[in-house]
Amino acid sequence: MIFPRLVVAATGLALASTALAGEPEGARRAELVNMVRQDCGACHGYTLKGGLGPSLLPGALAERDVQLIESVILNGRPGTPMPPWRPFLSEAEARWIAEQLKKGWPE
Amino acid sequence: MRRRAALVFAFALALAACAPTAELRGTGDLGVVIERTAGSVLVVETTHRSVLGRVPGLGDLSHASVVFSRDGRYAYVFGRDGGLSKVDLLTTSVVERIVQSGNAIGGAISQDGRLIAAANYTPGGIRIFDSETLQPLSEVPSTYGDGTRRAKVVGIADAPGNRFVFSLFEAGEIWIVDASDPRNPRVTKLLGVGRQPYDGFITPNGRYYVAGLYGEDGLALVDLWHPEQGVRKILSGYGRGEKPLPVYKMPHLRGWAVAGRLAFLPAIGRHEVLVVDMDTWREAGRVKVHGQPVFAVAQPGGRRLWVNFAFPDNGVVQIVDVPSLEVIRDLRPGRAVLHLEFTPRGEQVWVSSRDDNVVVIYDTETIGELARIPATHPSGIFFTARALMTGF
Structure with missing residues (x-):
């Protein structure tokens, strides 16, 4: 009995560590790049300079830390139109998006 | 031989010289399709379902809206970046273009066709231009509260009497601007209309303005006969x-969602279309639909309602039978369906699929596909029949 449990724990660790490494790759990365421009862009603008939602350009996000941005992406902002994107993103992906937004979103 | 060659050459030259004037034609079957990431529009015609040309250089069209001159020849294209372009549909070229703000949502054309009003997020407010020249005539800043902030303007519509009506998102106000003296517009403000109005429309008869509210369950109604x-x-x-x-995407309201005495309005945060009786302005029913509705458009004649949806349900269009208020068909025109537009008498509907780079045209009687027109990330589709209608 101990053995399978260990395997489960080890797999869990392995998953967590790839998740922490976190960089989406290939088709998924392309999908996220497109999703932020097109679907986040529905409110924040395709260039992300803002629309009904605020600007997501690096200058506008300079004072916000990655953790906060990640949390807003995942959970939304109650009282505003910002919805939670948790159903469509892993935490690692949300963190990656937050990091990329602060650097300047890829084309 | 040489003389004949010279003659042929002269004839060819003459033909080439004639080409730009082309043949005379009307504009009643024309329209534009926005290519949102390319910053261009396709000029299209619905009789043979073809593209007449592409007009580039219109800036950031990731959100765009279009109104037409009353003669149906010019399209005024409002871009996200505050660009306002006047496009000649007959020569498929830009005849005037200005960048009138930093961030815009749309605009309207006045009842008499002389004025263009642009609705802006940054700086908040509306600006009024001469429709002929796009020369600025006046500005109405959307200042609210203690007077230090300007709200984002949403839901602008033209109303009889050369008035423009719009809502202030952060302020929860509806303003009626009388622009009959366009250099000195007069503003009537209606305060406390509800939380976060996100869009609005005017009924086809020009009497009622309705603002959808994001921040609460309900809509705000103004009788423009009795403001x-x-x-x-x-x-x-x-x-x-x-x-x-x-x-995941804000619904859009326009006067097209009216069929007889019924208006069809997307619910916010519910996968329903709300049905309102416009005689009493009370609920007359609801239609359970596939996702968060974005556009609910009544087919001309009012027999059917076509609905598209927000992410992640935006690959589907549903058709609702109006008499029974039941969904009768699910269509899958392509990925990310952003908009749909009927020909004036409703025999065709054009549907844009952003992620499949195509406009799909359906026969509304058989609901069969008639044609596909390639387009780069197409979004809004606008036909010139709008030129003749209040609220468009």
């Missing part, structure tokens, strides 16, 4: 106290 009576809240509590579902 002194203020705002009436309609469909209050349509959410029945249930927790709203997340909204």
Whole structure:
């Protein structure tokens, strides 16, 4: 009995560590790049300079830390139109998006 | 031989010289398709379902809206970046272009066709231009509260009497601007209309303005025959106290959602289309649909309603039978369906699929596909029949 449990724990660790490494790759990365421009862009603008939602350009996000941005992406902002994107993103992906937004979103 | 060659050459030259004037034609079957990431529009015609040309250089069209001159020849294209371009549909070229703000949402053309009003997010307010030259005539800043902030302007519509009506998102106000003296517009403000109005429309007869509210269950109604009576809240509590579902794209309202005495309005945070009786402005029913509705458009004649949806349900279009209020068909025109537009008498509907780079045209009688027109990330589709209608 101990053995399978260990395997489960080890797999869990392995998953967590790839998740922490976190960089989406290939088709998924392309999908996220497109999703932020097109679907986040529905409110924040395709260039992300803002629309009904605020600007997501690096200058506008300079004072916000990655953790906060990640949390807003995942959970939304109650009282505003910002919805939670948790159903469509892993935490690692949300963190990656937050990091990329602060650097300047890829084309 | 040499003389004949010279003659042929001269004839060819003459032909080439004639080409730009082309043949005379009307514009009643023309329209434009926005290519949102390319910053261009396709000029299209609905009789043979073809593209007449592409007009580039219109800036950031990731959100765009179009109104037409009353003669149906010019399209005024409002871009996200505050660009306002006047496009000649007959020569498929830009005849005037200005960048009138930093961030815009749309615009309207006045009843008499002489004025273009652009609705802006940054800086908040509207600006009024001469439709002939795009020369600026006046500006109405959307200042509210203590007077230091400007709200984002949403839901602009033209109303009889050369008036423009719009809502202030952060302020929860509806303003009526009388631009009959366009250099000195007069503003009537209706305060406390409800939380976060996100869009609005005017009924086809030009009498009622309705603002959808994001921040509460209900809509705000203004009778433009009696603006002194203020705002009436309609469909209050349509959410029945249930927790709203997340909204991944704001619905759009326009006068097209009217069929007979019924108006069809997307619910916010509910996968429903709300049906309102415009005689009483009370709820007349609901239609359960596939996702968060974005556009609910009545087919000309009013027999059917076509609905598209927000992410992640935006690959589907549903057709609702109006008499029974039942969904009769699910269509899958392509990925990310952003808009749909009927020909004036409703025999065709054009549907844009952003992620499949195509406009799909359906026969509304058989619901069969008629044609596909390639386009780069197409979004809004606008036909010139709008030139003749209040609220478009």
